[in-house]
Structures are given as C-alpha cells and as structure tokens.
Amino acid sequence: MQEKRLFLLDAYALIYRSYYAFIKNPRINSKGINTSAVLGFVNTLEELLKKENPSHIAVGFDPQGPTFRHEAYEQYKAQREETPEVIRYSVPIIKEIIGAYNIPIIEVPRFEADDVIGTLAKLAEKEGFDTYMMTPDKDYGQLVSPHIFMYRPKFGGDFEILGPEEIKAKYGIESPEQVIDILGLMGDSSDNIPGCPGVGEKTAVKLIADFGGIENLLAHTDRLKGALKTKIESNREQIEFSRFLATIRTDVPLTFDEEALRREPVNAEKLRPIFEELEFRSLTERVLGNKPATATMPKPATQRSLFDQAEQPETSETQAAQPAESKLTDIHSVPHTYHLVDTTEKMWDLAALLACAPAFAFDSETTGIDPMSVELVGLSFALKEHEAYYVPIPDDQQKARETVRIFKSALENPASLKIGQNIKYDYIVLHNYGVEVKGNLFDTMVAHYLLQPEQYHNMDYLANVYLGYKPVAIEELIGPKGKKQLSMRQVPIEQIYQYAAEDADVTLQLKNRLEKELTREKMEKLFYEMEMPLTRVLADMEITGVNVDTAELKSSSDLLTRRMGELEQEIYQLAGTTFNVSSARQVGEILFERLKIDEKAKKTKTGQYSTTEEILEKLRSRHPIVGKILDLRGIRKLLSTYINALPELINPRTGKIHTSFNQTVTATGRLSSSNPNLQNIPIRDNEGREIRRAFVPDPGCLFFSADYSQIELRIMAHLSGDRHMIEAFREGSDIHAATAAKIYKVPIDEVTSDMRRKAKTANFGIIYGISVFGLAERLNIPRSEAKVLIDGYFESYPQIKEYMNKSIEVAREKGYVETICGRKRMLPDIHSHNSVVRGYAERNAINAPIQGSAADIIKIAMIRIARRLEEEGLKSRMILQVHDELNFNVPADELDRVKEIVCQEMENAYPLQVPLVADYGTGHNWLEAH
DNA sequence: GACAAGAGATACGTC
DNA sequence: GACGTATCTCTTGTCA
Structure with missing residues (x-):
C-alpha cells in the first residue's frame, strides 16, 4: 500500500518569505521585472518535491475579500502595509505555475489559508494520512499531532519537521494546543493580534506553563503580582479576543477529496513558456530538461503578458479615529510675537532692553545635556507674556563668546530677577562663556518642586497644568529619541526660534502663576531665602568639580x-x-x-x-x-x-568630575546627585571605602570634610521634645549607648556591644520609619523580639511615641506634613483604606519632617558657608554634599579659617533644643579626611 | 529574523 | 524610609 503523505503549502506565507529573502539583492530579469517572489516560491516547491516526493499535495491561498476575523475585528491585519507591488503581480503568476504543476489551489471565501490547511489536515488525519503543513508561520504549531507536522523551510533549501514533541519542547508546554494560549497572550504583530501589551514570548510561555491556559490564568490573576498582574487584569478582554483570533479553525466547510489531492506529473507544455518569459533558465533546465521551446507554444490562455494582470489594491479601511481632541492650546492658537534677533544691531537693542528690565526670563539652547561640556546654540529672552526673542549663537566658538558678551551686562545685572526653568543649567553654561549670572533667581522648576514635590517638574508638564498650553515638542525639531536624533545645532534657525522663544515665554508665564502659588502656600521664604540661593551654590559646586x-x-x-x-x-x-x-x-x-x-x-x-x-x-x-x-x-x-x-x-x-546635584528630585527635600552619584561612594566595607582614596584635592590643597553628628536623631529629639533624649544629647553622651541603657534598663557602662547595636538599629528604624517587621528583618531577630525592642524604646522615650502619633494626626487633618522650615510633603494616601498603602503614608508622616528638616538645616549651612567663603575672599571651595556631610577643597594656609567657618555655620545653622554638632577631618584624600 | 532601544526587575551603594 | 546606577532579561520597533 502506498504511503499517504499530504503536503499543504501556505502560499502567501511562503511568498512573503521569499520576497524578503531577496529584498537586498532582488532578482530582476531583462524586462526589468522583479521575479524574486516567484523564483523563491518555485525553488521552495521544487526542493520539496525532490526531497519528499509527496503522494498528495495542495496549496492554500488567502481569499481576496475579508475573512471572519476581519468581521469580528476591524483592525485585523489593518496595520499591515499594503501588499508590496512585487507580490501583487507575482501572485497570479504563481497561481498559474501551480496550475502547470497540476497541483490544486484551495481558496475558501471568508477563511484564511491556515484555516483551510488546518481543516484539511484534520480531515486527512481521519483518512490515515500523515500531513505536513509547509509554512514558516509559527501559529501552525497549535495543529500539530502525531500525524500532523509543521514543515518549515530553512534558508539554504533545507527543511525542519516539527511534531508534537518538538513543539512541546520549543515552548516547554504540555500540548500543542497551548500554542494558541501563548499567541493569545503575546500577540502577533504581523497579524495585528494585540495580545497583552508588555507580554512577549517569554512571559507568555511562563504563564501558560504555570496556569495551563488563558482561561485558568484569567480566573486566578490573584496569584500574579506586580506589573504583570496589572497588565493581565486590565487586558482581559483583549487577551480572550486575541486567543480567538489566533485560533486556527478546523471546521471550514470543505470536503476532503483524496483523489483531487493526489500528485500529478508536471504539465511541461504549460510550464515552459511561463518560465521562459520569466527568464528562469536554470530552473527550466532543472525541471523540464533542456528541450528548446517550440515556436508554436501557445501563450497562456489569456493571451496577455503575465504581468498585465496585477490586481487592483483593496480599498483600504478607513483610518482609526484620531484620539480625542486635546483641549490644550498651543503655539498656533495663542497669539504671540516672537522675534528673531539675528543682527548685531538688534542684539544690542535687545541687550539694552534687558539691562534695564527689573526681571526677565531666559533660556539657552545647547548641543547636549551636560552643561559642562555643551556648546551654546542660542539664547532666548522674555520680558512680558506672549512676546519673546531668540538670539542665535554662531558655531564658531570665538564668535559665540563675542555674541554672548553682548548680553553679559544684562545677565550680570545684580538688580534684576532672572527667571528660568532649571536655571542652574543655564547658569553653568553661561559661566563657561564668561558670564556670571547675578541677581536673584527664580527657577520655575524648583518653585513647583516646593509646591508639589512628588509631581513632575518639567516645562511641558507645568505648561500643561498651569497654562493649559502645549509647548512645541523638542522631538518636532530634532526627531524622536535615538541614534538619529539631531543636535540643536543641526536644526535650521527658522525652526528653532519659535520653539526657543516659546520656552522663554512659557517660563515667564509660569513664573507669574507659580509665585502666586508660593505666596498662597506661605513658601516664599523657603523659596527665595533657601532654595534659590542654594541653586547658585550648587551650580558653583558643580562648576568646581572634584x-x-x-x-x-x-x-x-x-x-x-x-x-x-x-x-x-x-x-x-x-x-x-x-x-x-x-x-x-x-x-x-x-x-x-x-x-x-x-x-x-x-x-x-x-x-x-x-x-x-x-x-x-x-x-x-x-x-x-x-x-x-x-x-x-x-x-x-x-x-x-x-x-x-x-x-x-x-x-x-x-x-575633573562634575556631578549634578539635583534640587528637585527627592520627596523629602534632600538633594540627589547623579552622573556620577557621588552620594553613594562606599564607606562601610574596608574594601569599598578605599575608593575614597581616589578623591583628591587640587595640588597644594587639602581635603576637608565635616559632617553633622546624629543630625536626624537630634531633630527628632527637638521635634518631639522628648526630655530623655534631649538630656542625652545635651550631656553629649553616646546616643545609641544611652538608648540601649534605657531600653535594657542597665547603667550606661554596662551596655554590651550587642545591646548598642540593637539600640542603634532601633534609632535608625524610627528615623527611617521602618515597621516592626522591617526591624526584625534588619536585625535578623524574631518579630516578637523586635516588638519588645520597640515597646522598650517607646517606654524609654515616651514623647517620641507621642510625636509620632501627632505627626500622623496632623497628616490626616491637613493632608501633608511640614519640616521646620515649612517644606511640605503631601500625603494623600494617609486616608487610604488599604492598610499597606496607609501604613506607608504614616511612616512618611513621621519620617519626612525629620529627614526634610535635616535637609533644610544643611542647606542653610551651605548657603552661609558659601557666602562667607566668598565674602572673606577665600580660595577654598565646597565640592560635595552627602546629606549630612560637606566636603571642601582647601588651600593649606586657609585650613584653620575654613574649619572655623564651616563648623560655626553648620552648628549654628538653626537653633534646636539640642546642640548641633559637626565633626570634621582633614587629609590628602576623602578617605583620610574622615 | 536580526538588531537596537526601551522598560522592568533585581541588586546594592549611600544617608 | 530616601535616592541613583549597573546589569540582566524581555518586549517592541525597525529594517531588511
């Protein structure tokens, strides 16, 4: 009995594959026709026939019109680009060739080739066939069974046969049908099956391995965690629908006609002229032998050239509706006057205008983001709302400095207010062009940071919220993020100037709104007397570098x-x-x-x-x-x-290294440092702290380091007014030992190192607002012991417990907590019904005033120290701040004076009920200075 | 299908 | 508790 082996080819999938395989080096015949797709398909077919000699064969094509999937899902394959021209005109030729091979073409309206092939494969299985589905498309994996295989062409003429074992192994699943679930989750971009966004093959495979299938997964999403849980839960319907789209139907109305599928010999007389017209010489020889074509060989029945019958493209579906019209105004809808200041004369006129203005906003356009290494491309200025000026700066750096110099006296006018968004950046850039920005500063970014520390502070966001305005996106000028993104310098001035002038204008408008907000929130002092003077100090530190x-x-x-x-x-x-x-x-x-x-x-x-x-x-x-x-x-x-x-x-x-000190990042008011982060250089391990040896002062100078001793605990003592703790600090005792003595009720000289260690962790635990659980974790002790420790702590310092309760109460009443200088931290979650979320807010209610007040105090010290160094004409420079520590580069002969200034200013920055103490050290590097 | 970029998770440095 | 950075892993978009 003859072996029954049926081969079913997915025509379009194979054609596309051939087309892309040749895309770099397409086959063009002498008539200029691209024959890549046809040649690729025929080659694959020939390889198959030669290698497998199938007993039965058929080719499935997708029908012209919409399928049931389109009917269910408008977007199905909608994103797919229009069929490439080459493929469109190749299809009829390929059909003709298949006809000449005497291979049946199967095409069923409303069903795709994979449904047809799937149905035929299942029917054939019942008739005792082994079926090989020839396609590169992975979706077919779902159909595989002991008698149905995937037959994937590999480049180079070889094939790969995938049976149930291979499919199971490939995805690590238990049954081939689970391929549908995997596809339903990960989606299929080529078919526009959405799947679950953020879930790709790896995650999909893992989920199906864990849950068995989509149905079970969706029924038990409570077992998931984190971002994945959210993703799955919010895309339930889309996942179920994707599963439907990914399911290959096996119930297409078809009858299985064994005889019709039986392989017949090639009709050489039909095939030869087609190959000849295509100029497939070697293929003709291989398939048909080298018999010359007879002169009377009839043309294909239609008598038309093969290439005349390119089909008309389907009318494309109407585009998806645009997203809802945004209500924001923009540069097109708001009247404005933006001037391009492109002659020296105009520049001097503008400079004169600025020089006598009481306030102006400005912004710089540069070639990059690191202020210490960029070049200026332009400057923009605004004096009143909706009017702004843009000054292009020449590429030639000599000329650039000359141009900038025109504005030097305006920018250095100590009497006028300088307004900017992230003004520290512009300050540093201008410094590198010989301009020291003077006068009071108003940074809209910092202003907003004080008002809403946990929100965004970028200009687009602020414009959106405060002005209902959408500024021109930088991407419109320099293109989307990525390798090909242009530098500002590559953008024509005509395009930059609207964008740049708008920046200065928007900044000015924002300032007018934000200053009112600051007044309303009673944050003027904090802003004008702390944050703004600090901006300048930070800029100078960054410029100095280390x-x-x-x-x-x-x-x-x-x-x-x-x-x-x-x-x-x-x-x-x-x-x-x-x-x-x-x-x-x-x-x-x-x-x-x-x-x-x-x-x-x-x-x-x-x-x-x-x-x-x-x-x-x-x-x-x-x-x-x-x-x-x-x-x-x-x-x-x-x-x-x-x-x-x-x-x-x-x-x-x-x-040198010029870190950035970010003034608007932390929720508590601390600074942060980046590029590099110099606030997390190791110190605890001996091996790690050696790195500090590499931080050195200038030649002839020393590294001077001063840090607050226990500033946070002192603040807690102050805020809570706890008599015991205040007393301990006033007496100058070792606070952790004193705490241990109280908790364990022993004299201070009987405190063991273990007791002290636990007391120390408890002290920090309180400051950082950790829970009993957290403390147990940290100390690696049972939770019950941690509980006893904390209870003992509160017994020792009863007013601290009171203070903590009061902080939470205040937060509940006002919705925020404050530092000693009036810095706010909003805590909307304090009313949350979720105890985890609420607990977090409660710990913040305790922690934020402590950490934030410590930040306030060192900021005050920094401003005063910087001022004194300047006033006294010292060459010493502050170079680093690490939360409770300040570091200086000090010429040897200034050391005593600097020591005095620094300690004095640090210890007297803010009067508390307990003394503030600064420890200090000096050395030839950061390590030695500690 | 290969590659690069982006995003999320994990881990770990500091205060 | 507050941060920033490196690395790995996976997803997604792009380009053929």
Missing part, C-alpha cells in the same frame, strides 16, 4: 579585575558548570536547583529565586560557593559602578 586620582583607580581596577577572574573560576569549579554570575536568575538556578542548597528558597514577585545579599548571607555556611558569589558580587559592583565608571566621567576640558 579631582580624581586616575592612577589610584587604575591600580585598584587591575587588582580587583584579577581577583574577580580568580573568583569566577573558583565559582565555576564549585558549580561544576559555567554561568553568568551577574545574572541573579542564573545564580538562583545554580544554587537552588543544581546544588539544592536550600529546600524552601524564597522567590521574588516574578517567581524567580531571590538571591539578595541578605538571603545569601544566611546560606553562606551551606556551601562554599555562596561566600564566593557574594565576594564576586561585591567586587563587580565596586568595579562597574565606581572604579571603572569614574574615569569615564572626567571632563576632558577641566580634568
């Missing part, structure tokens, strides 16, 4: 890199395999699956094994590999975050 000893870093780098290599090898040895030690996931798999060092390993919210330092530390004794992994991680962190990264950030012009 020296780094690259040789020192290089030798550390070499040493640690070598050590890291050794550790890596030892780890591979112990694991018995190589893996990526930087990958938490792989580490988890090695430790918990391969080495099985812990039976009940903790998982993260995404279901991976957690391998945090805390967890590994506890497992250290289980296996020697654990300690080595921890060591390696530590070293790698030092190398990648600090040692190897710092030299890259040295400014080639100044030879």
Whole structure:
C-alpha cells in the first residue's frame, strides 16, 4: 500500500518569505521585472518535491475579500502595509505555475489559508494520512499531532519537521494546543493580534506553563503580582479576543477529496513558456530538461503578458479615529510675537532692553545635556507674556563668546530677577562663556518642586497644568529619541526660534502663576531665602568639580579585575558548570536547583529565586560557593559602578568630575546627585571605602570634610521634645549607648556591644520609619523580639511615641506634613483604606519632617558657608554634599579659617533644643579626611 | 529574523 | 524610609 503523505503549502506565507529573502539583492530579469517572489516560491516547491516526493499535495491561498476575523475585528491585519507591488503581480503568476504543476489551489471565501490547511489536515488525519503543513508561520504549531507536522523551510533549501514533541519542547508546554494560549497572550504583530501589551514570548510561555491556559490564568490573576498582574487584569478582554483570533479553525466547510489531492506529473507544455518569459533558465533546465521551446507554444490562455494582470489594491479601511481632541492650546492658537534677533544691531537693542528690565526670563539652547561640556546654540529672552526673542549663537566658538558678551551686562545685572526653568543649567553654561549670572533667581522648576514635590517638574508638564498650553515638542525639531536624533545645532534657525522663544515665554508665564502659588502656600521664604540661593551654590559646586586620582583607580581596577577572574573560576569549579554570575536568575538556578542548597528558597514577585545579599548571607555556611558569589558580587559592583565608571566621567576640558546635584528630585527635600552619584561612594566595607582614596584635592590643597553628628536623631529629639533624649544629647553622651541603657534598663557602662547595636538599629528604624517587621528583618531577630525592642524604646522615650502619633494626626487633618522650615510633603494616601498603602503614608508622616528638616538645616549651612567663603575672599571651595556631610577643597594656609567657618555655620545653622554638632577631618584624600 | 532601544526587575551603594 | 546606577532579561520597533 502506498504511503499517504499530504503536503499543504501556505502560499502567501511562503511568498512573503521569499520576497524578503531577496529584498537586498532582488532578482530582476531583462524586462526589468522583479521575479524574486516567484523564483523563491518555485525553488521552495521544487526542493520539496525532490526531497519528499509527496503522494498528495495542495496549496492554500488567502481569499481576496475579508475573512471572519476581519468581521469580528476591524483592525485585523489593518496595520499591515499594503501588499508590496512585487507580490501583487507575482501572485497570479504563481497561481498559474501551480496550475502547470497540476497541483490544486484551495481558496475558501471568508477563511484564511491556515484555516483551510488546518481543516484539511484534520480531515486527512481521519483518512490515515500523515500531513505536513509547509509554512514558516509559527501559529501552525497549535495543529500539530502525531500525524500532523509543521514543515518549515530553512534558508539554504533545507527543511525542519516539527511534531508534537518538538513543539512541546520549543515552548516547554504540555500540548500543542497551548500554542494558541501563548499567541493569545503575546500577540502577533504581523497579524495585528494585540495580545497583552508588555507580554512577549517569554512571559507568555511562563504563564501558560504555570496556569495551563488563558482561561485558568484569567480566573486566578490573584496569584500574579506586580506589573504583570496589572497588565493581565486590565487586558482581559483583549487577551480572550486575541486567543480567538489566533485560533486556527478546523471546521471550514470543505470536503476532503483524496483523489483531487493526489500528485500529478508536471504539465511541461504549460510550464515552459511561463518560465521562459520569466527568464528562469536554470530552473527550466532543472525541471523540464533542456528541450528548446517550440515556436508554436501557445501563450497562456489569456493571451496577455503575465504581468498585465496585477490586481487592483483593496480599498483600504478607513483610518482609526484620531484620539480625542486635546483641549490644550498651543503655539498656533495663542497669539504671540516672537522675534528673531539675528543682527548685531538688534542684539544690542535687545541687550539694552534687558539691562534695564527689573526681571526677565531666559533660556539657552545647547548641543547636549551636560552643561559642562555643551556648546551654546542660542539664547532666548522674555520680558512680558506672549512676546519673546531668540538670539542665535554662531558655531564658531570665538564668535559665540563675542555674541554672548553682548548680553553679559544684562545677565550680570545684580538688580534684576532672572527667571528660568532649571536655571542652574543655564547658569553653568553661561559661566563657561564668561558670564556670571547675578541677581536673584527664580527657577520655575524648583518653585513647583516646593509646591508639589512628588509631581513632575518639567516645562511641558507645568505648561500643561498651569497654562493649559502645549509647548512645541523638542522631538518636532530634532526627531524622536535615538541614534538619529539631531543636535540643536543641526536644526535650521527658522525652526528653532519659535520653539526657543516659546520656552522663554512659557517660563515667564509660569513664573507669574507659580509665585502666586508660593505666596498662597506661605513658601516664599523657603523659596527665595533657601532654595534659590542654594541653586547658585550648587551650580558653583558643580562648576568646581572634584579631582580624581586616575592612577589610584587604575591600580585598584587591575587588582580587583584579577581577583574577580580568580573568583569566577573558583565559582565555576564549585558549580561544576559555567554561568553568568551577574545574572541573579542564573545564580538562583545554580544554587537552588543544581546544588539544592536550600529546600524552601524564597522567590521574588516574578517567581524567580531571590538571591539578595541578605538571603545569601544566611546560606553562606551551606556551601562554599555562596561566600564566593557574594565576594564576586561585591567586587563587580565596586568595579562597574565606581572604579571603572569614574574615569569615564572626567571632563576632558577641566580634568575633573562634575556631578549634578539635583534640587528637585527627592520627596523629602534632600538633594540627589547623579552622573556620577557621588552620594553613594562606599564607606562601610574596608574594601569599598578605599575608593575614597581616589578623591583628591587640587595640588597644594587639602581635603576637608565635616559632617553633622546624629543630625536626624537630634531633630527628632527637638521635634518631639522628648526630655530623655534631649538630656542625652545635651550631656553629649553616646546616643545609641544611652538608648540601649534605657531600653535594657542597665547603667550606661554596662551596655554590651550587642545591646548598642540593637539600640542603634532601633534609632535608625524610627528615623527611617521602618515597621516592626522591617526591624526584625534588619536585625535578623524574631518579630516578637523586635516588638519588645520597640515597646522598650517607646517606654524609654515616651514623647517620641507621642510625636509620632501627632505627626500622623496632623497628616490626616491637613493632608501633608511640614519640616521646620515649612517644606511640605503631601500625603494623600494617609486616608487610604488599604492598610499597606496607609501604613506607608504614616511612616512618611513621621519620617519626612525629620529627614526634610535635616535637609533644610544643611542647606542653610551651605548657603552661609558659601557666602562667607566668598565674602572673606577665600580660595577654598565646597565640592560635595552627602546629606549630612560637606566636603571642601582647601588651600593649606586657609585650613584653620575654613574649619572655623564651616563648623560655626553648620552648628549654628538653626537653633534646636539640642546642640548641633559637626565633626570634621582633614587629609590628602576623602578617605583620610574622615 | 536580526538588531537596537526601551522598560522592568533585581541588586546594592549611600544617608 | 530616601535616592541613583549597573546589569540582566524581555518586549517592541525597525529594517531588511
């Protein structure tokens, strides 16, 4: 009995594939016709016939009109680009060729080729066939069975046969039908099946492995966590619908006619002229032998050239409706006068106008984002709302400086208010062009930060909220983010000037709104006397920068890199395999699956094994590999975050590192530092703190460092008025030991180091607002013990407990809490019904005034110190702030004076019920100064 | 299908 | 509790 092997080809999928395969190097015949698609398809067909010699065969085509999927889903395949011209005219030819091969073409209205093929495959299975579905399309995996296979062409003429085992292995699933669920989740961009946004193949496969199918998944979303849970839950319907779209139908109304599918010999007489017209010479020879065409060979029945019958494109569906009209106004709807100031004469006129103005807004356009390395492209100014000026700055830097100089006296006028959005940036840029911006500052970004610390502060957002206005998007000028994004310099002036002038105009408008808000919120003092003077101090610190000893870093780098290599090898040895030690996931798999060092390993919210330092530390004794992994991680962190990264950030012009101190980032009022973050240079571990050795003063200078002792606890003592704690500070005792003595009810000289350690953690726990649970975690003690500790703490400091309750009460009443200087932190979640969310807000109610007040105090100290250094004509410079610590570059002969100024200003920055104490140190580098 | 960019998660440095 | 950065992993868009 003859073997029954049916091959079903998905024509369009194969044609598209051939077309793209040749796209770089298309086949063009002498008539200029692109024959890539036809040739590719025929080649694939020939390979198949030769290799498999099928007993039965058919080709499925998608029908012309809409299918049931389009009827259910308007957008189905809607995003697909119009069929390429080449494919459109190739299809009829291919059909003709298939006809000449005597292979049946199957096309059913309203059903796609995959439904037709799926149905035929199932019918054939009942008739005892082995069916091979020839397609590159992965969707067919769902149809695979012991007698139905996917037959995927590979480039180079080979094929890959996928049966149930291969499909199951490929996705790690239990049955091929689960392919539908996977597709339903991940979607299919080529068919415009949406799936669940943010879920791709990996996540889809994992979910289906865990839940078995979409139905079960959607019924148990409570088992999910984090972003994934939200994504799945908010896309329920779309997921179910995607599953429907991805399901290949196997009930297309068809009859299975075994005889019609039986393979017939090629009709050479029909095929030859087609190949000849296409100029497929080698194919003609291979398929038909080298018999010359007879002169009388009839043309195809239609008597038309093969290429005349390109089909008309389908009328495209109407575009999806535009998103709802936004109610914002923009540059087109608001009357304005923006001037291009492009002659020297006009510039001088403008400069004169600015020089006698009491206030003006300005903004700079530059070539990048790092103010210490950019070049100016233009300056814009605004004196009154809806009118602004743009001054282009020449590329030539000599001429650029001359142009900027025209505006020097206006910008340096100490009597006028300078308004800007993120004005520190412009201040630094202008400094590098020889202009020191003087006079009071008004930064709209900082103003808004005080009003709404946890919101965004960028100009677009502010314009939107306060002005109902949508500024010209920068992307409209320089293109979308990415490699091809232009620099401002590459944008024609005619385009820049509207955008740039608008920036200055909008900034001025915002200032007019925000200053009223500041008054209403009684934050003027905080803004004008603290934040704005601080902006200038920070700008000067950034400009000064800090020296780094690259040789020192290089030798550390070499040493640690070598050590890291050794550790890596030892780890591979112990694991018995190589893996990526930087990958938490792989580490988890090695430790918990391969080495099985812990039976009940903790998982993260995404279901991976957690391998945090805390967890590994506890497992250290289980296996020697654990300690080595921890060591390696530590070293790698030092190398990648600090040692190897710092030299890259040295400014080639100044030879120093210029970090950015961000004034509008934290919720509490602290500063943050970035590029690089110099506020998290290691200090706790001996190995890590060595990095500080690389931070050095200028030649002939010393590194001077001063830090507040226990500032947060002192503030807590002050705010709470707790008599015991105030007393302890007034007496100058070791506060952690004093706390331990109180909690454990022992004399202070009987406090053990363990007691002190626990008391210290409790002190910090209170400041950081951690819970009983958090404290237990931190101290690695049972929760019950942590509870006892905290109870003992409040017994010792009863007024602290009172203060904490009062803070929460205040937050509930007013919706916010305040620092000693009136900095607010909004806490809308204080009324939340979710106890986790509410607990978080409550801890913030306690923590924010403490941390924020500490920030206030050091900011005051910074402003006063900077002022004194300037007034006294000292060359010493403040270079870093690390929350409660200030660092200075000090010429040796100024050391005593600076010490005095710094300590005095720090300790007297703000009078509290307890003394403020600053400790200090000096050295040849940051490490020594501590 | 390959590649790059972007986003999220994890881990870890500081105060 | 507050941050910023590095790395890995996965998704998504782009370009053929």
